[in-house]
Amino acid sequence: MRMFNSKKGIALFLAGAVLFTACGGRTRNMETDTPKETAEQVMNAIKELDLKTFNAYTDNYEGVCWSFFGFPVEKEYKVFQELLKPHIYENKWYKEKHRFAEKVVENLTWEIGEVQEEKGGKKASIELTLTNKDMAEAMENYTMWVVEDAVRDAGIGAVSIVKNISLTVNECDDDLIRFIDETEHKWTEEVTVTAVKDEGVWKLKLTEEFINAFMGNIDSQEYEGSLDQRIDEYIDMLMEEIVE
Secondary structure: OOOOOOOOHHHHHHHHHOOOOOOOOOOOOOOOOOHHHHHHHHHHHHHOOOHHHHHHOEOOEEEEEEOOOOOEEEEEEOOOOHHHOOOOOOOHHHHHHHHHHHHHHOOOEEEEEEEEEOOOOOEEEEEEEEEEEOHHHHHHHHHHHHHHHHHHHHHHHHHHHOOOHHHOOOOOOHHHHHHHHHOOOEEEEEEEEEEEEEOOEEEEOOOHHHHHHHOOOOOOHHHHHHHHHHHHHHHHHHHHHHHO
């Protein structure tokens, strides 16, 4: 018995929760004359949630969204879109996202491996090894806890009510942070990142693989399948108890 409408609905929803908030201040004053120095700059910016620096040395910025009347509405980014929107003050929503972001990058570490520049010095490939807590495991355990809690409160009827777990999950709450804290397993991924020299500045290309890597494998296909199986087994167990 399935509780979800789409195969990737849960993972994509929870991955969308990881929208780090930008810290104030100027871009870090650090050498970025080489692809390796730029990679170090970018990784430090992620770790410190310094999105101004992150945007300066990546291709995160995609363009401007225009209104029907031809006025610019907001800037568009590959990642961190929601929290890169202008805000007048740090409201509760903003602070919750910031707290969650801090937790996601708290255990992020990296190693920069071989760097190969192509002929002409305008493009380079950088080997990165990224290690973080296994966010897929934390998300799976948290979501399963939410499902079990919903069934305990509403009975087996909750199975037909909770068609989309994203309606129940609060991606920034204390319980999710607790599950991240309790996760002991780490996840390591080796990725090759492309750097391109744009107007004299090296910038890293953001791919889905790179983004998922520094987010601790939060958008894992294995997580989706494992969670579906655990929910099926849990509902089957409840049905057997009812029959007995």
